[in-house]
Amino acid sequence: MQTEQTLTVKEVDVKDVQVSSFSLFFFRLKLWIKSPTPYLTLLGLILFILTWWLTTEVWKLPRFEKLPGPVSVVTEWISKDPSYGISIYTPEYYQHIWRSIIRVLEAFGLATILGVPLGLFMGWKKTFKDFTFPVMEILRPIPMLAWVPLAILMFPEREMAIIYLTFLASFFATALNALLGVESIDESYFRAAHCLGAKDRHIFFRVVVPGALPFIFTGLQISMGVAWFSLVAGEMLAGEFGLGYLIWNSFILVQYPVIVIAMITLGVIGWASSAMIRFVGTLLMKWQARGLT
Amino acid sequence: MTNTENTCPSGTSEMHKNEPAGGKISIRNATKLYDPDGANVLALDNCSMEIEAGEFCVIVGPSGCGKTTLLNAIAGFHGITSGQIDIDGKMLCSGARKADPGADRIVVFQNGALFPWYTVLENVTFGPAVQGKMSKEVARKEAEQILAEMGLKGILHNYPSEISSGMRRRVEIARAMMNDPNVLLMDEPYRAMDALTKTIMHKNLLDVYDRSKKTVFFITHDLEEAIFLGTKVYVMTTRPGKIKKVINVDLPRPRDYKILSSDRYLELKLEVIESVHEEAKKAFEAGERELA
Amino acid sequence: MTVTKPIYFMGINLRKLRMSIFSKTTARGIFAIIVTVLIWELCSRNNVPIIGMIPAPTSVVGALAEQLTTKAYWQCWVVSYERVLSGFIVAQIFGIPLGLLMGLSLKFRDLTFPTVEILRPIPPLAWVPISVIFWPTPELSMIFVTFLGAFFTMVLNILGGVKNVDIRYIRSAQSLGSSNMDIFRRIVLPATLPSIFTGMTVGIGITWAVVVAAEMIASRSGLGFLTWKSYVAGDYPVIVIGMISIGIAGYISSAVIRMLGNRLTPWCKTQ
Numbered sequence: 001m002q003t004e005q006t007l008t009v010k011e012v013d014v015k016d017v018q019v020s021s022f023s024l025f026f027f028r029l030k031l032w033i034k035s036p037t038p039y040l041t042l043l044g045l046i047l048f049i050l051t052w053w054l055t056t057e058v059w060k061l062p063r064f065e066k067l068p069g070p071v072s073v074v075t076e077w078i079s080k081d082p083s084y085g086i087s088i089y090t091p092e093y094y095q096h097i098w099r100s101i102i103r104v105l106e107a108f109g110l111a112t113i114l115g116v117p118l119g120l121f122m123g124w125k126k127t128f129k130d131f132t133f134p135v136m137e138i139l140r141p142i143p144m145l146a147w148v149p150l151a152i153l154m155f156p157e158r159e160m161a162i163i164y165l166t167f168l169a170s171f172f173a174t175a176l177n178a179l180l181g182v183e184s185i186d187e188s189y190f191r192a193a194h195c196l197g198a199k200d201r202h203i204f205f206r207v208v209v210p211g212a213l214p215f216i217f218t219g220l221q222i223s224m225g226v227a228w229f230s231l232v233a234g235e236m237l238a239g240e241f242g243l244g245y246l247i248w249n250s251f252i253l254v255q256y257p258v259i260v261i262a263m264i265t266l267g268v269i270g271w272a273s274s275a276m277i278r279f280v281g282t283l284l285m286k287w288q289a290r291g292l293t
Numbered sequence: 294m295t296n297t298e299n300t301c302p303s304g305t306s307e308m309h310k311n312e313p314a315g316g317k318i319s320i321r322n323a324t325k326l327y328d329p330d331g332a333n334v335l336a337l338d339n340c341s342m343e344i345e346a347g348e349f350c351v352i353v354g355p356s357g358c359g360k361t362t363l364l365n366a367i368a369g370f371h372g373i374t375s376g377q378i379d380i381d382g383k384m385l386c387s388g389a390r391k392a393d394p395g396a397d398r399i400v401v402f403q404n405g406a407l408f409p410w411y412t413v414l415e416n417v418t419f420g421p422a423v424q425g426k427m428s429k430e431v432a433r434k435e436a437e438q439i440l441a442e443m444g445l446k447g448i449l450h451n452y453p454s455e456i457s458s459g460m461r462r463r464v465e466i467a468r469a470m471m472n473d474p475n476v477l478l479m480d481e482p483y484r485a486m487d488a489l490t491k492t493i494m495h496k497n498l499l500d501v502y503d504r505s506k507k508t509v510f511f512i513t514h515d516l517e518e519a520i521f522l523g524t525k526v527y528v529m530t531t532r533p534g535k536i537k538k539v540i541n542v543d544l545p546r547p548r549d550y551k552i553l554s555s556d557r558y559l560e561l562k563l564e565v566i567e568s569v570h571e572e573a574k575k576a577f578e579a580g581e582r583e584l585a
Numbered sequence: 586m587t588v589t590k591p592i593y594f595m596g597i598n599l600r601k602l603r604m605s606i607f608s609k610t611t612a613r614g615i616f617a618i619i620v621t622v623l624i625w626e627l628c629s630r631n632n633v634p635i636i637g638m639i640p641a642p643t644s645v646v647g648a649l650a651e652q653l654t655t656k657a658y659w660q661c662w663v664v665s666y667e668r669v670l671s672g673f674i675v676a677q678i679f680g681i682p683l684g685l686l687m688g689l690s691l692k693f694r695d696l697t698f699p700t701v702e703i704l705r706p707i708p709p710l711a712w713v714p715i716s717v718i719f720w721p722t723p724e725l726s727m728i729f730v731t732f733l734g735a736f737f738t739m740v741l742n743i744l745g746g747v748k749n750v751d752i753r754y755i756r757s758a759q760s761l762g763s764s765n766m767d768i769f770r771r772i773v774l775p776a777t778l779p780s781i782f783t784g785m786t787v788g789i790g791i792t793w794a795v796v797v798a799a800e801m802i803a804s805r806s807g808l809g810f811l812t813w814k815s816y817v818a819g820d821y822p823v824i825v826i827g828m829i830s831i832g833i834a835g836y837i838s839s840a841v842i843r844m845l846g847n848r849l850t851p852w853c854k855t856q
Binding site: 198285288 | 368369370393394395396398399400402404406408409410411419420423424452453454468469472
């Protein structure tokens with residue numbers, strides 16, 4: 001259909017313009033290597049370990065001397081026959097790790113399955129939120145640890161009590177973020193969907209869920225962090241296996257290097273679990289990643 | 294000077310295939326009083342308009358005068374406090390009853406409301422998908438055709454964030470047109486665009502209008518755009534909004550940018566500017582902030 | 586049709602306040618709370634598993650009257666608050682400057698980044714043993730752990746806040762002739778203030794969690810200890826009282842921070 005126009009626009013195929021993500025990655029890598037960043041980072045790391053080592057094992061400063069230094073921690077960690085029984089070659093080490101991970105997964109999984117739908121519903125239907133939000137807001141400020149005695153009363157079995165505590169903390173974070181996620185969705189999207197004839201169930205699956213996804217994933221990362229926080233506390237107070245228990249036990253048995261081993265392990269696993277969630281999030285939310293920069 | 298003679302949209306070109314199927318809007322004494330923060334605000338005050346089926350009507354007026362409120366009432370996003378709006382002779386909404394949003398009156402939003410998590414294809418076929426009226430294959434073919442008519446090819450599987458804002462806006466119009474609405478409600482759709490992109494958008498919209506002869510209810514601040522696109526230009530007073538003046542744009546269709554230098558165009562432009570400027574000054578002095 | 590103007594008193598919109606108190610939303614909330622308490626009571630009386638194990642509301646209310654009149658109870662409040670505040674303030678003293686520095690200087694951030702990132706995922710409570718070994722007194726060790734909890738949150742939030750300062754504000758200041766110090770004081774600092782307060786609000790919550798935990802594990806005073814002691818002594822209703830007290834205490838401190846934040850950042854009013 002032609003109309004005489006002085007303007008003609010040639011449509012450019014978008015694919016021609018896209019830079020291959022592969023070459024973009026390498027380009028960014030080159031820039032990074034050329035900048036001072038990686039070297040300063042390395043320097044920072046070295047300085048930290050150096051300070052730690054000097055204060056505890058070389059200069060033996062007054063309060064520092066009691067702390068386990070990097071040398072003792074590392075020798076213990078990689079020794080085939082560790083004096084305190086925990087190193088990367090002992091099965092007990094992995095048993096403790098495994099126990100903690102399982103507990104976190106159970107609690108986190110439950111919190112996600114219950115918390116996400118609840119939060120989404122609360123954000124979507126104001127009436128529902130009116131009924132449920134106040135109760136949640138009253139329970140939420142109570143720190144997880146304050147629940148410990150009550151949890152022990154409620155669940156006579158220690159294992160259940162620990163999982164319950166971990167679950168509770170995660171649950172609130174997940175539900176709250178899902179709620180905020182739905183509330184962050186621009187009103188226009190709901191209106192557009194209505195205009196196009198969408199019914200309630202369409203709106204839920206096609207607008208509410210995808211729209212809240214970014215917040216949900218932020219919430220899941222926070223929830224994972226909180227889960228580890230509560231789990232460690234729970235294990236320290238009442239557990240029989242697990243990294244938290246290991247920390248507390250080594251403290252009591254004066255096996256200090258193990259404390260640090262367990263702490264670092266915790267840090268690494270905690271970071272890895274958050275990173276995994278972030279990764280899954282990026283996969284599910286392709287539309288964000290592929291935006292034009 | 295108000296020209297009350299109704300001129301039908303130009304039927305000289307052999308391009309338009311469809312007669313207007315519906316979409317005659319009658320607004321009578323619409324008043325809207327609402328209540329943000331405990332202060333009652335009168336947004337519309339006995340606003341009345343008669344819009345013919347197939348008319349491209351443009352509403353202009355200063356910020357906060359109630360244009361969007363009127364559009365939202367027709368769209369069904371909120372109601373009016375008193376008065377009545379009819380569509381094709383049947384009551385749409387009144388003081389007692391709010392309308393429900395529906396696929397016969399589709400809105401194109403100011404900042405765009407393409408679902409960012411769906412590809413272009415999924416967006417455009419959203420209407421048929423949720424209404425269940427077309428099979429996937431048919432919907433896909435139709436979507437491809439409508440997009441092609443708009444000059445958009447090969448972006449079916451891209452996400453909105455990967456295409457330019459001009460393309461996005463056209464996709465949104467395509468998404469609306471897939472559902473064959475009676476009325477297209479457009480709330481300053483080209484506001485955030487640069488002048489060059491706007492010229493492409495105008496050509497595109499006029500093509501769509503000429504082909505389909507839908508009723509278009511178009512809100513804008515841009516007076517040149519208003520006269521270039523519209524059959525009738527309605528000037529609204531500052532808040533509370535009423536219709537101040539109706540200006541008949543009797544420029545022939547199809548329109549192209551050559552008419553921007555025609556005498557008639559310049560006359561119309563002057564008429565509109567004078568009318569709007571008066572209201573804009575009042576709004577400015579009253580310190581009006583833009584309402585959402 | 587009457588068009589009225591809002592009435593303000595001490596910065597609060599009175600009509601809006603009245604509307605929100607007497608609204609359907611409040612009614613539903615109150616209804617839900619009453620129903621929850623009723624269910625709680627019923628479960629307790631019928632020994633329903635899990636929920637029924639929680640001491641009944643009636644017994645809690647009974648014990649409440651007694652607690653509120655004992656000096657020891659209020660003493661717990663004071664002690665816990667002292668701990669929370671000391672740890673929290675130390676976290677601010679170290680966290681705010683560090684966060685600002687990390688945000689402003691790329692070099693500094695690169696240097697400190699690995700240390701912060703490695704230490705951050707370690708839950709604060711995992712630090713308790715090391716803290717106890719290191720510090721001479723239990724109080725100091727508790728303050729250290731508390732500090733760690735709030736510290737990382739603060740740094741993270743401030744970092745985000747500094748990064749998000751719109752570059753246009755800085756450029757405007759530069760074109761208006763400001764020195765670097767000026768830009769820092771008048772642009773960066775106020776612009777980061779909201780994120781500082783967000784960090785504080787989250788941080789105080791974490792601080793409470795840590796203090797309560799520490800009190801349960803290793804202390805003889807404070808609200809956390811009260812809760813734990815009641816469990817050990819079989820005085821179960823007081824557990825619930827302890828928990829509620831902690832919740833309220835935490836809520837009050839968060840609310841105070843939020844109010845302070847709103848006061849100091851009046852430009853952040855949301856519509």
